[in-house]
Amino acid sequence: MLTEKKQILSKGFDTYLIVIYVLLVIIGWFTIYSSSYDANDSFSLFNTDKAYSRQFIWILVSMALAVVLLLIDGRIYQNYAQYIYYACVLLIVSVLFFGTEISGAKAWIKIGSFSIQPIEFAKFATALMLAKFFCEGKTTSEKKNIWLFSFIIILVPAAIAILQKDTGSALVFFSFIILFYREGMNENVVLFGASLILVFVLTICLNELYTIAIITVGFIVAWIINRNQKKKIIRNILVYVLLIGFVFAVNFAYNSILQSHQRQRIDTILGQSIDPKGADFNLNQSKIAIGSGGFFGKGYLNGTQTKLNFVPEQSTDFIFCGIGEEWGFVGSLVIIALFMALIIRIIILSERHRNVFTRIYGYGVASIIFFHLLINIGMTIGLVPVIGIPLPYISYGGSSILGFTILLFVFIKLNDA
Amino acid sequence: MSSLYQQRKNVIILVMIVFMAVYIIRLFYLQVIDDSYKDDAMRNALREVIVHPPRGLIYDRNDSLLVFNEAAYDLMVVPKELHDFDTVDLCNTLDITKEELLKRLDKARKYSPLLPSVFEQQMSKEDYGYLQEKLYKFPGFFVQNRTLRSYPSAIAAHILGYVGEINDAQLKKDSYYQMGDYIGISGIEKSYEEELRGVKGRRMVLVDVHSRVQGSYKNGEEDIVARQGSNLWCTIDAQLQKYGEKLMANKRGSIVAIEPSTGEILCIVSTPSYDPNLLVGKQRSKNYTALLHDSVNVPLFNRALKAIYPPGSTFKLANGLIAQQEKVLNRNTIYNCGGGYRIGSHVIGCHHSGPTDLIAAVRSSCNTYFCRAFYNTVSNCRTIQEGYQIWKNHINQLGFGQCFNTDLPYESKGIIPSVEYFNRKYNGSWNGNTIVSMGIGQGEVCSTPLQMANLLAIIANRGYYYKPHVVKAIGSKNNPNRRYAQKIDAGINSEYFEPIIEGMKLAITSGTARAAAIEGIEMVGKTGTAQNPHGNDHSVFACFGPADNPQIAVFVLVENAGWGGTVAAPIASLIVEYYINREIKRTEVEKRILELSIK
Numbered sequence A: 001m002l003t004e005k006k007q008i009l010s011k012g013f014d015t016y017l018i019v020i021y022v023l024l025v026i027i028g029w030f031t032i033y034s035s036s037y038d039a040n041d042s043f044s045l046f047n048t049d050k051a052y053s054r055q056f057i058w059i060l061v062s063m064a065l066a067v068v069l070l071l072i073d074g075r076i077y078q079n080y081a082q083y084i085y086y087a088c089v090l091l092i093v094s095v096l097f098f099g100t101e102i103s104g105a106k107a108w109i110k111i112g113s114f115s116i117q118p119i120e121f122a123k124f125a126t127a128l129m130l131a132k133f134f135c136e137g138k139t140t141s142e143k144k145n146i147w148l149f150s151f152i153i154i155l156v157p158a159a160i161a162i163l164q165k166d167t168g169s170a171l172v173f174f175s176f177i178i179l180f181y182r183e184g185m186n187e188n189v190v191l192f193g194a195s196l197i198l199v200f201v202l203t204i205c206l207n208e209l210y211t212i213a214i215i216t217v218g219f220i221v222a223w224i225i226n227r228n229q230k231k232k233i234i235r236n237i238l239v240y241v242l243l244i245g246f247v248f249a250v251n252f253a254y255n256s257i258l259q260s261h262q263r264q265r266i267d268t269i270l271g272q273s274i275d276p277k278g279a280d281f282n283l284n285q286s287k288i289a290i291g292s293g294g295f296f297g298k299g300y301l302n303g304t305q306t307k308l309n310f311v312p313e314q315s316t317d318f319i320f321c322g323i324g325e326e327w328g329f330v331g332s333l334v335i336i337a338l339f340m341a342l343i344i345r346i347i348i349l350s351e352r353h354r355n356v357f358t359r360i361y362g363y364g365v366a367s368i369i370f371f372h373l374l375i376n377i378g379m380t381i382g383l384v385p386v387i388g389i390p391l392p393y394i395s396y397g398g399s400s401i402l403g404f405t406i407l408l409f410v411f412i413k414l415n416d417a
Numbered sequence B: 001m002s003s004l005y006q007q008r009k010n011v012i013i014l015v016m017i018v019f020m021a022v023y024i025i026r027l028f029y030l031q032v033i034d035d036s037y038k039d040d041a042m043r044n045a046l047r048e049v050i051v052h053p054p055r056g057l058i059y060d061r062n063d064s065l066l067v068f069n070e071a072a073y074d075l076m077v078v079p080k081e082l083h084d085f086d087t088v089d090l091c092n093t094l095d096i097t098k099e100e101l102l103k104r105l106d107k108a109r110k111y112s113p114l115l116p117s118v119f120e121q122q123m124s125k126e127d128y129g130y131l132q133e134k135l136y137k138f139p140g141f142f143v144q145n146r147t148l149r150s151y152p153s154a155i156a157a158h159i160l161g162y163v164g165e166i167n168d169a170q171l172k173k174d175s176y177y178q179m180g181d182y183i184g185i186s187g188i189e190k191s192y193e194e195e196l197r198g199v200k201g202r203r204m205v206l207v208d209v210h211s212r213v214q215g216s217y218k219n220g221e222e223d224i225v226a227r228q229g230s231n232l233w234c235t236i237d238a239q240l241q242k243y244g245e246k247l248m249a250n251k252r253g254s255i256v257a258i259e260p261s262t263g264e265i266l267c268i269v270s271t272p273s274y275d276p277n278l279l280v281g282k283q284r285s286k287n288y289t290a291l292l293h294d295s296v297n298v299p300l301f302n303r304a305l306k307a308i309y310p311p312g313s314t315f316k317l318a319n320g321l322i323a324q325q326e327k328v329l330n331r332n333t334i335y336n337c338g339g340g341y342r343i344g345s346h347v348i349g350c351h352h353s354g355p356t357d358l359i360a361a362v363r364s365s366c367n368t369y370f371c372r373a374f375y376n377t378v379s380n381c382r383t384i385q386e387g388y389q390i391w392k393n394h395i396n397q398l399g400f401g402q403c404f405n406t407d408l409p410y411e412s413k414g415i416i417p418s419v420e421y422f423n424r425k426y427n428g429s430w431n432g433n434t435i436v437s438m439g440i441g442q443g444e445v446c447s448t449p450l451q452m453a454n455l456l457a458i459i460a461n462r463g464y465y466y467k468p469h470v471v472k473a474i475g476s477k478n479n480p481n482r483r484y485a486q487k488i489d490a491g492i493n494s495e496y497f498e499p500i501i502e503g504m505k506l507a508i509t510s511g512t513a514r515a516a517a518i519e520g521i522e523m524v525g526k527t528g529t530a531q532n533p534h535g536n537d538h539s540v541f542a543c544f545g546p547a548d549n550p551q552i553a554v555f556v557l558v559e560n561a562g563w564g565g566t567v568a569a570p571i572a573s574l575i576v577e578y579y580i581n582r583e584i585k586r587t588e589v590e591k592r593i594l595e596l597s598i599k
């Protein structure tokens, strides 16, 4: 009996995923230790003044939680997905009223000396909710408007995140578009989404009039090329009007809704900032830190840029700078490779799995992790706007590591079933 | 549904891989190909802190300290590292206006955005302490330790000179310096700049984003230790200098005292002077401007080296020597003085008369005798031009009409006209009588007090001199300054000095210079009166003593004080008395001089 039980526990769990997880967490802790390293201080793992010892505690808690997640029955997730989702939505709504504001975002709940960011758990809940929504029987109206409902599922937490002034987390929910695509969303919709991003960038980089001119020219050219296909003309005009409307919406949002520091960050990434000491100072420092790492890096604990606080948020959002500086190109490559291995492994396992719920949930996990990877590393090397979201498993922060641990280990458990 | 879209798995994975491939290419570019980030990182975190060595100290010949260093603090700024800061707070802390702040930042930016420039100079310890507390609020600013010169006894301002911030022209000339560095501008500070400045050191430190120093780089492996500047011992006798300045108070003029056996300047006074401490610290430029624009006293003007006067009767000594050397007369040559030297209808008067030999001529400063001697000297050749040139060569050899070019700042050459000058002036038609007033130190000839003091040193040495200079030893007292150790022949045989010295002795005991007599010291001296077309004549006296073992040769000139015997002679003799005896017995004389005020 006992041996049989043991087999159930260990046989099916995917060791690749667990090994990658452990590796990332360990790399993360060492990087946090390095970025807060001070040769004059004594080392103490349980001094909660130190970022690295706090993170150590969070890692222990996360690993304990991972074991618990592997032990409890995986069926509860599918059964209770919607309740978990509703509970999380309620929780993040309550943060709006009872939360604490930290660096501009009212997204935190303080428990003693630790702060929790419930939105990290909402990512997990939303993935569960989507999986449940896609794989279970739907009402006729739900079937008819399947994408509308899916969007509502992600828009609710995203909207709340925006209200919390946590734009970065809000954007994360849109990563589920990858999942939607996999589940059959029209390519044109995905392409439409991509053109929205392009229009967004153009509107801020140039101005609304130039953007409208470019869109108009684009549509006229497209119409000349495809002028025989008359039947799509109404749809194309509709798309055109939508895009023009979007230009004005972006223009309005940019000038009236965004806070000045967010505006600056966007300006900077789009090359709009003229003030060299302004917003692009941080980005520039980030590039200097990574760029100065060279091929093999400066060696562990030898980074100067991260250690001397040139890089902002060096143990949270900009933690990749520390890796780039101390481990060089080789280190950067290893991190990206580990993440890609993790993501592709999740996708392969999801596709292989006979349970639709597990597959969709797996895609949700892969989408979220990939989006974090894309934005987080992209911003440190100046390829995407500076949007404050953590690098999974590596960045400092209890909610982040707990949230991502839950996300992954629920998948590992589901995959085993 | 699932199988329908299964191929999309590959699209998703492919797109993800394409994105990450772009990232990896970008990372490869940033980290491996583009080296500029490595330089930026160095610039970011590494700060080269220049360690300014203390300047060398300056002692007098008896080891008393003339110049030392005091700690001061400069607020430096690196324009590129400036972040937003509370300008009002900084303005209040430094007590400057916002316009001034912007002006200074602008100047610093123009100099270099990356190199530190001085923002606020020479803060006191108290100001520094106050600022230090707040410095973290002003990223891009840091404080550099400096030393300021200090002059404990506030004497010898002209000779010691002063240091000041380097100007743009000097900055371009010498790469050793950086903007805001100090450099010797005049006096010993200038002529011994290279010895005094030492060698700058360098400390490489790591700074954080707020420019706060976080520690040394590579444990100081790349640091360079600063080497303190060499100490100097100058030839000045501080006590004598002080005494000379005291005697010259409320008078204009100068004292130059030389040790004949070495050419070392024992004291060199020029009044009106100034307190050298005025040209130090924050008030420096204000004080400097005030001194510069004081057109009444011209305190920055070093009369001992730069002022040129008609030498007057003391010049007769030189002419007496040259005439003997050229064999136009000897010690027994007698000229009859009829109360003046007659040139046609014009007479150069003499206050005495009767048959006069060389000794008596020196004793009574006979104009007739020296006019004739000079006339005979320059008329001793086929042409006046040849004769004058011979005389000019002699007078140049005696140190006139040229600079010594030693370690003294900004000498004047004086004036000894050339043959060409007279040819031009008199259309080629001139003779010994045309220029005969030069024989008694008038006319075209002009000299500086230093040149006259040197003439006395030559007479004391009976025929040679060492170039007058002010630095005795460099680095250590046992390391004498050998630059001026060359004995220079004055071109006059030593026996020709005896009648001159004899006459000068008599001048003290029974002649024109009785005011210079000192009990116990056999003095050798000559009065003079330098003609002054702008007012009262200048009182002149030249002497040395003791006669057979000369320790000090002194030249004194007091402007507008009239005949040499009344003011200059007592001052010169007090200098000799003080130097040799270290005390003044003739307190009555001293009292009279100290109370004397000549405007």
Ligand SMILES: [Zn+2]
Pocket: B337, B339, B340, B350, B351, B352, B353, B354, B356, B365, B366, B367, B368, B369
């Ligand atoms: Zn006479």
